Amino acid sequence: MSSTVMKKSMYWFALPALIFYLTFWIFPILRLFQYSITDYNGYAQAYNYIGFDNYKELFRSDILGISLKNTLIYTFVTVIAGNIIGLALALLLNMKIRGTGIYRSLAYIPTLFSAIVVGFLWSYVYMPDYGLISSFLDKLGIANELNFLGDYSTALYSIIFVEIWKTIGTTMIIFLAGLQTVPSDLLEAGRIDGCGSWRLLRHVKIPLLATAITINVTLSLINGLKAFDFPFIMTNGGPGTATNTLIYTIYKMAFTEQLFGKASALGVISFAVIIVITAVFVLKMNKREVSA
Amino acid sequence: MTLRKVLGKGSVQVVVLLVMALNLIPLIIAFSTSLRDPSNNTNPLVLFREMSFGSYKAAFDRMHFPEALWNSVVLTGVSVVFVVLFAAMASYPMARLKTKLSKFMYLFFLSGLVVPAQMVLIPIVQMINALHIPTNQYTPIFMFITCSLPFSTFLYTGFIRSGVPEEVEEAAHIDGAGLFQRFWTVVFPLLIPVTVSVIITQGVWIWNDYFFNMIFISSAGDSPLPLAMLGFLGDQQNPTQWNVLFAACFLCALPLLLAFLFLQKYFIGGMTVGAVKG
Numbered sequence: 001m002s003s004t005v006m007k008k009s010m011y012w013f014a015l016p017a018l019i020f021y022l023t024f025w026i027f028p029i030l031r032l033f034q035y036s037i038t039d040y041n042g043y044a045q046a047y048n049y050i051g052f053d054n055y056k057e058l059f060r061s062d063i064l065g066i067s068l069k070n071t072l073i074y075t076f077v078t079v080i081a082g083n084i085i086g087l088a089l090a091l092l093l094n095m096k097i098r099g100t101g102i103y104r105s106l107a108y109i110p111t112l113f114s115a116i117v118v119g120f121l122w123s124y125v126y127m128p129d130y131g132l133i134s135s136f137l138d139k140l141g142i143a144n145e146l147n148f149l150g151d152y153s154t155a156l157y158s159i160i161f162v163e164i165w166k167t168i169g170t171t172m173i174i175f176l177a178g179l180q181t182v183p184s185d186l187l188e189a190g191r192i193d194g195c196g197s198w199r200l201l202r203h204v205k206i207p208l209l210a211t212a213i214t215i216n217v218t219l220s221l222i223n224g225l226k227a228f229d230f231p232f233i234m235t236n237g238g239p240g241t242a243t244n245t246l247i248y249t250i251y252k253m254a255f256t257e258q259l260f261g262k263a264s265a266l267g268v269i270s271f272a273v274i275i276v277i278t279a280v281f282v283l284k285m286n287k288r289e290v291s292a
Numbered sequence: 293m294t295l296r297k298v299l300g301k302g303s304v305q306v307v308v309l310l311v312m313a314l315n316l317i318p319l320i321i322a323f324s325t326s327l328r329d330p331s332n333n334t335n336p337l338v339l340f341r342e343m344s345f346g347s348y349k350a351a352f353d354r355m356h357f358p359e360a361l362w363n364s365v366v367l368t369g370v371s372v373v374f375v376v377l378f379a380a381m382a383s384y385p386m387a388r389l390k391t392k393l394s395k396f397m398y399l400f401f402l403s404g405l406v407v408p409a410q411m412v413l414i415p416i417v418q419m420i421n422a423l424h425i426p427t428n429q430y431t432p433i434f435m436f437i438t439c440s441l442p443f444s445t446f447l448y449t450g451f452i453r454s455g456v457p458e459e460v461e462e463a464a465h466i467d468g469a470g471l472f473q474r475f476w477t478v479v480f481p482l483l484i485p486v487t488v489s490v491i492i493t494q495g496v497w498i499w500n501d502y503f504f505n506m507i508f509i510s511s512a513g514d515s516p517l518p519l520a521m522l523g524f525l526g527d528q529q530n531p532t533q534w535n536v537l538f539a540a541c542f543l544c545a546l547p548l549l550l551a552f553l554f555l556q557k558y559f560i561g562g563m564t565v566g567a568v569k570g
Contacts, residue, residue, distance in 0.1 A: 005458070005462050005465045021438060024438040092311065105552075113548075115502065117545055121538075124534060173560055228410050
């Protein structure tokens with residue numbers, strides 16, 4: 001078909017995008033591999049090649065394991081909880097009740113706020129003593145010492161919750177659009193065959209939502225693996241290293257500790273982790289979607 | 293049976309209301325607090341007791357709202373125009389040519405989505421310096437365009453493949469239209485639905501981004517809205533004035549909220565163009 005109509009010369013159309021993409025994205029990524037075997041500090045002109053020392057050091061220290069673990073928890077919880085809550089909201093708003101249009105818009109509003117604004121709002125919600133949750137419990141007469149962001153055991157989950165809150169509107173809208181493509185005669189047929197609402201959901205709706213599920217899960221997976229905003233804005237990675245995600249650790253290593261070589265090595269490792277997890281997942285999902 | 297149905301519907305309504313209220317509580321309380329005078333430090337849980345624009349006035353002045361708004365408009369507007377042009381053009385061969393190269397290009401662009409900008413920041417800054425691109429308030433535009441390409445080309449390529457029949461192009465070809473003319477007069481106008489989607493998805497993240505702005509913009513007068521927010525968090529000497537901070541939060545979000553209010557259909561439709569057709 002690439003005959004006289006679809007000429008090969010249309011490749012020229014990709015040139016402006018390719019120039020930008022190669023110059024400002026691909027080339028810097030390749031430099032990362034180069035810097036990962038140097039002792040470059042990020043600003044000095046001179047640096048030395050030190051072989052795999054950065055990698056060895058990373059594998060010997062705790063920070064790699066801690067950041068990796070935090071990132072995986074962050075990703076796992078946002079993917080699972082985010083999609084379940086998003087789907088539940090979509091199912092709820094897909095029912096024939098009054099004012100669904102307004103509810104839909106309201107549920108979408110948090111996605112419009114900048115991460116900075118969301119971080120500030122939730123810092124207030126979580127603040128000890130005067131914050132929303134603490135002062136509300138005080139009102140109820142429950143004395144509390146809650147410090148969501150300052151406590152090792154709750155800090156990570158607290159920022160995960162914020163991430164879910166911010167992204168749930170998008171997830172829900174995509175599920176809703178998927179639900180609206182489910183043909184109503186198929187649901188009718190199911191009901192006549194005696195399916196309850198759970199079985200309708202499990203055996204009719206969810207299989208037909210395969211595309212929406214793939215999109216939502218893929219987006220939240222990538223989003224989670226790249227997590228940076230809320231550790232940066234709300235906790236500075238703390239307390240201790242409790243909310244150090246891979247990307248936050250890289251940022252801190254490069255700019256606070258000025259170990260750009262080591263940060264690059266961690267970048268290369270993170271890059272591999274992200275690529276492998278995403279690729280395995282996308283391949284699996286695609287297989288499922290076809291067979292479903 | 294009918295009673296159960298009525299009860300069922302009623303309880304669904306209650307559940308939806310409850311869920312929405314819970315979801316929006318932080319926003320409601322922040323909004324109510326922002327309507328208090330900066331000096332009012334009573335418990336914010338007492339909602340809408342005061343109607344003062346004092347905090348808004350303070351926030352408006354401190355973030356230099358008109359300048360910040362203008363900076364946001366310029367940054368987002370210019371970036372989005374280029375994203376639409378570059379991504380639509382690049383997607384054309386990727387959707388139309390069925391060669392190994394076009395398949396590779398599609399995946400090549402898409403794979404950029406998994407790389408976080410924070411990771412490659414220093415090489416990016418070096419590149420910008422090496423090319424003698426001056427670092428000022430417009431420098432982030434280069435990065436906004438670049439980082440928008442993976443998702444935008446994904447949306448455009450999918451749409452051209454499934455939504456623009458090759459026959460219309462053949463007709464134009466027979467009428468003697470060249471490739472360039474054919475793309476801009478026949479194909480591009482048919483891409484309006486997905487262009488809306490690209491403008492909204494990319495426009496929202498660019499508008500809200502603080503990271504690239506933080507890296508490249510140093511003077512306060514050049515800050516777009518999200519960056520202007522950074523000045524409101526207090527420290528030991530000047531504890532955070534929450535009333536003013538919340539007012540600033542809403543001022544920062546106001547333009548997008550207004551856009552959403554008037555263009556809801558496009559926002560919600562735009563999110564799903566790529567998602568459902570995939």
